[in-house]
Amino acid sequence: MKIGYVQTSPxxxxxxxxxxxxxxxxGNSKADFIVLPELFATGYTFIxxxxxxxxxxxxxxxxxxxxxxxxxxxxxxxxxGFIEKDGNHIFNxxxxxxxxxxxxxxxxLHLYYKxxxxxxxxxxxxxxxxxxxxxxxxxxxxxxxxPETIRSLTLLGAEIIAHPANLVLPYCQKAMxxxxxxxxxxxxxSNRIGNEARGEDNFTFTxxxxxxxxxxxxxxxxxxxxxxxxFVEIEITQARDKNLNKYNNVISDRRIEFYSLE
Amino acid sequence: MKIGYVQTSPxxxxxxxxxxxxxxxxGNSKADFIVLPELFATGYTFIxxxxxxxxxxxxxxxxxxxxxxxxxxxxxxxxxGFIEKDGNHIFNxxxxxxxxxxxxxxxxLHLYYKxxxxxxxxxxxxxxxxxxxxxxxxxxxxxxxxPETIRSLTLLGAEIIAHPANLVLPYCQKAMxxxxxxxxxxxxxSNRIGNEARGEDNFTFTxxxxxxxxxxxxxxxxxxxxxxxxFVEIEITQARDKNLNKYNNVISDRRIEFYSLE
Numbered sequence: 001m002k003i004g005y006v007q008t009s010p011x012x013x014x015x016x017x018x019x020x021x022x023x024x025x026x027g028n029s030k031a032d033f034i035v036l037p038e039l040f041a042t043g044y045t046f047i048x049x050x051x052x053x054x055x056x057x058x059x060x061x062x063x064x065x066x067x068x069x070x071x072x073x074x075x076x077x078x079x080x081g082f083i084e085k086d087g088n089h090i091f092n093x094x095x096x097x098x099x100x101x102x103x104x105x106x107x108x109l110h111l112y113y114k115x116x117x118x119x120x121x122x123x124x125x126x127x128x129x130x131x132x133x134x135x136x137x138x139x140x141x142x143x144x145x146x147p148e149t150i151r152s153l154t155l156l157g158a159e160i161i162a163h164p165a166n167l168v169l170p171y172c173q174k175a176m177x178x179x180x181x182x183x184x185x186x187x188x189x190s191n192r193i194g195n196e197a198r199g200e201d202n203f204t205f206t207x208x209x210x211x212x213x214x215x216x217x218x219x220x221x222x223x224x225x226x227x228x229x230x231f232v233e234i235e236i237t238q239a240r241d242k243n244l245n246k247y248n249n250v251i252s253d254r255r256i257e258f259y260s261l262e
Numbered sequence: 263m264k265i266g267y268v269q270t271s272p273x274x275x276x277x278x279x280x281x282x283x284x285x286x287x288x289g290n291s292k293a294d295f296i297v298l299p300e301l302f303a304t305g306y307t308f309i310x311x312x313x314x315x316x317x318x319x320x321x322x323x324x325x326x327x328x329x330x331x332x333x334x335x336x337x338x339x340x341x342x343g344f345i346e347k348d349g350n351h352i353f354n355x356x357x358x359x360x361x362x363x364x365x366x367x368x369x370x371l372h373l374y375y376k377x378x379x380x381x382x383x384x385x386x387x388x389x390x391x392x393x394x395x396x397x398x399x400x401x402x403x404x405x406x407x408x409p410e411t412i413r414s415l416t417l418l419g420a421e422i423i424a425h426p427a428n429l430v431l432p433y434c435q436k437a438m439x440x441x442x443x444x445x446x447x448x449x450x451x452s453n454r455i456g457n458e459a460r461g462e463d464n465f466t467f468t469x470x471x472x473x474x475x476x477x478x479x480x481x482x483x484x485x486x487x488x489x490x491x492x493f494v495e496i497e498i499t500q501a502r503d504k505n506l507n508k509y510n511n512v513i514s515d516r517r518i519e520f521y522s523l524e
Contacts, residue, residue, distance in 0.1 A: 109517045113509045125520060145444055145512070147409035152522040171478060175440040181433060182407055216433060247375045250407070255371045258387060260414040261523055 001134065003033045003160065004076075004231030005190035007209040007222040012043030012196055013055070019066050025229045029074055032132050035190040036080030037209075038108075038141050038164040039092065041066070044192075047199035049090070049118040056085035059095060059102040067097035077103070077131045079138060079162040089120040094138050094164050096129050103129050109149065112142035114201070128157045134236045141165040144172050144189075147179065148261075154183040155251070159239035161187040167206050173221075181216030184250050185239050193225055214239045263396065264293045265422065266338075266493030267452035269471040269484040274305030274458055275317070281328050287491045291336055294394050297452040298342030299471075300370075300403050300426040301354065303328070306454075309461035311352070311380040318347035321357060321364040329359035339365070339393045341400060341424040351382040356400050356426050358391050365391050371411065374404035376463070390419045396498045403427040406434050406451075409441065410523075416445040417513070421501035423449040429468050435483075443478030446512050447501050455487055476501045 006025050010018045018041050026034075038044070041063050046052040057063050063082040071078045077098050084093035084105055091107040092115055107122035108115075126149075129136045137158030143149045150161055161180075165172065172189065180187050193207040209222035211232050222228040242251045268287050272280045280303050288296075300306070303325050308314040319325055325344040333340045339360050346355035346367055353369040354377055369384035370377075388411075391398045399420030405411045412423055423442075427434065434451065442449050455469040471484035473494050484490040504513045 109520055110515055113507060116509060121517070122520070126522065142510075146516060147413065147444065148516065148518075148521040148523060151409065152520075155522050155524070171440065171443060174436060175444075178433065178437040178440050182409065182437075245375060247378060248404075253372055254408060254410065255383070256410075256524060258371055258384070258414075259410040259523075260388065260417050261410060261521075262417070262518060 001033070001132065001234055001236050002031045002231050003186070003188055003211065003234055004031050004229065005035045005188050005209045005211065007190060007207055007228040008037055008040055008192055009194040009227050010040055010043045010192055012045065012198065015041045015062060021227065022070065025227055026070060026074060029229065029231065031074050031076040031231050033136070033160065034070070034074060034076045034078045035162045035164055035188040036078065037190050037192040038081035038094070038166040039083065040080050040192065042083060043196060044166045045196035045198040045201050045203055046118050052083055052118040053085070053090050056083040056090045058085055059105060064095060064097060064102050067095060068099060071097055072099040079164060081140060081164040090118065091122060092119045092140060094140055096136070096138060106138040106140065108140040108143060110143050110146055126152050126156060128153070134159050136160045136162055138162045141167060144175060144179065150179045150183055150185065154185050159185055159236055161185055163187055163189040165189055165191045167191050168203050170206060173208050173210050176210060176212045177216045177218065180212040180214060182250055184214045184242050186214055186234055187212045193227065263295070263394065263498050264493050264495055265295045265448070265450055265473065266293050266491065267297045267450050267471045267473065269452065269469055269490040270299055270302055270454055271456040271489050272302055272305045272454055274307065274460065277303045277324060283489065284332065287489055288332060288336060291491065291493065293336050293338040293493050295398070295422065296332070296336060296338040296340045297424045297426055297450040298340065299452050299454040300343035300356070300428040301345065302342050302454065304345060305458060306428045307458035307460040307463050307465055308380050314345055314380040315347070315352050318345040318352045320347055321367060326357060326359060326364050329357060330361060333359050334361040341426060343402060343426040352380065353384060354381045354402060356402055356424070358398070358400060368400040368402065370402040370405060372405050372408055388414050388418060390415070396421050398422045398424055400424045403429060406437060406441065412441045412445055412447065416447050421447055421498055423447055425449055425451040427451055427453045429453050430465050432468060435470050435472050438472060438474045439478045439480065442474040442476060444512055446476045446504050448476055448496055449474045455489065
C-alpha cells in the first residue's frame with residue numbers, strides 16, 4: 001500500500017492558488033492514500049469568527065470538489081482540512097474523500113490557542129473509515145497532544161492515523177514516534193510551512209511532515225521550510241499484529257481496571 | 263525541592279554488595295526525594311519463579327531497612343524496587359520509605375517479557391504519596407509504555423512520577439519528554455546499567471537515567487554505561503499549573519465523552 005502526504009505553503013485566503021500549489025506538487029503521482037494539511041485551502045490565522053465563517057463550506061463545495069479531483073488524478077483516497085459549516089457553527093474539520101464521494105468529516109476535538117474563539121469544538125464521535133483494505137482514523141494537529149485520541153482510534157480499529165496539521169510547537173514529530181510504537185499503528189502527519197502574521201498573532205509553521213511506522217520508525221521526513229511531497233510503501237498487516245514480543249501485547253496488556261482516566 | 267536518582271550496576275544476587283554500591287554513590291548527599299532502580303538489590307534476570315521467590319521480602323526486611331538507612335542519611339524520602347512477597351505471590355514492586363517508616367508499596371501493573379513467568383501482575387490501585395509538600399506517584403519500567411499509567415497518576419494528583427527502571431529498549435527516555443509535557447508533571451526515571459546473561463536471556467541495561475521537567479525539558483541525563491548519581495532543584499508549583507497557554511489546559515481540555523478507551 002502506497003501512502004503519502006503533501007506539505008504545502010498556503011497563502012492566507014488564496015484558495016485557488018492553494019489548490020494549484022497542491023496540484024502542481026502532486027503532478028502525476030499515483031497512490032492509495034494521501035493526507036493534506038489542516039486548513040490547507042484557507043490558511044490558519046484568522047482574526048475573527050466572521051472571517052473564518054466567510055470561508056466555511058459544507059461537503060458540497062469547492063474543497064470537496066478539489067479533493068475529489070485529486071482523488072481521481074492519483075487513484076488515492078484523500079484527507080485534507082477545511083472549515084466546516086453546520087448551521088451557526090463552524091468547525092476545524094477534515095474531509096475524507098474518494099474519487100466519487102465524501103466518505104465523512106472529522107471535527108477537531110481539541111482546539112489549540114485562539115481557535116476556540118472562532119471554531120466550535122468537535123461534536124461528533126471518532127470514526128473509522130475503510131480505505132481499500134485498511135482502516136483509517138483521522139485526528140487534526142493539536143489532537144496529538146492528548147494520547148486518548150490515537151488510543152481511542154486504535155481501539156476503534158484504526159491501522160493508519162491521518163493527521164492533517166498546522167504545527168507551530170516543536171514536540172509533535174518526536175511524540176508521534178512514541179504514539180505509533182505504543183499503539184502499533186502507522187501515522188501520516190501532513191504539516192504546512194510558512195509564516196502568517198495577522199492581527200496579534202505571528203505563527204511560523206514548522207513543516208517536517210512525517211510518516212511514522214507501527215514500530216516507531218520514521219519512514220519519511222519533509223524539510224522544515226519547503227513544500228514537499230513524499231510517498232512510502234507500507235505493509236498494513238504489520239499494524240494488525242499488536243504483539244510487541246512473544247510475551248507482550250500492546251493492547252491486551254492494558255490494565256483497564258486499575259486506570260483512573262475520568 | 264531537591265530531587266535525584268542513583269543509577270547503579272547491580273550484581274545479580276549480591277544484595278549486600280548492591281547496597282554498598284548505593285551507599286558509596288550517595289556519600290553525604292542531602293536531598294528531598296531520591297529514586298533507585300527497579301530490583302536494585304537483587305538484579306533482574308531470573309531463571310525461575312523459585313529463584314525470584316528466594317529473594318522476595320515484605321516491608322520488614324533487608325531492603326526496607328536499607329532504604330530507611332538511606333532516607334536517614336540523606337534526609338530524603340526514597341523509592342526503590344524490590345521483590346515483594348504476599349502469600350504465594352511475588353510482585354515486581356517498589357517501596358516508598360521515609361527515615362522511620364514504609365509509606366507504601368506499588369506493584370508493577372504491566373509486566374515485561376518473561377516477568378510474568380515469575381511475578382504476579384500488580385493487583386493494587388495506583389496510589390499517591392505525600393512527600394514533604396508534594397504528591398508523588400510510582401510506576402515501574404515498562405509501565406511507561408502505557409500512557410494510561412502516568413495519565414492516571416496525574417489525574418489522581420501526582421506532581422512527580424517516581425520511575426524505577428531496568429530498561430533494555432531504547433524508547434523510554436524520549437517518550438518521557440512527551441509524557442511529562444502532556445501531563446505537566448516531573449518524572450525521575452532511575453535506570454540501571456550493566457549486562458546480565460542468565461538462562462536463555464542476555465540483557466544489556468541502557469542507563470541514561472533521566473529527570474524530565476513538567477514542560478518536557480530534560481533536567482538531568484546519566485551516562486549509558488556508568489554508575490551515576492545526580493540531583494536537581496525543581497519548583498514543584500510548576501507541576502500544579504496545568505495551563506499550557508492562555509487558552510489551553512492539558513487536563514480540562516480533554517474530551518472524555520468522545521474517547522473510547524475500554
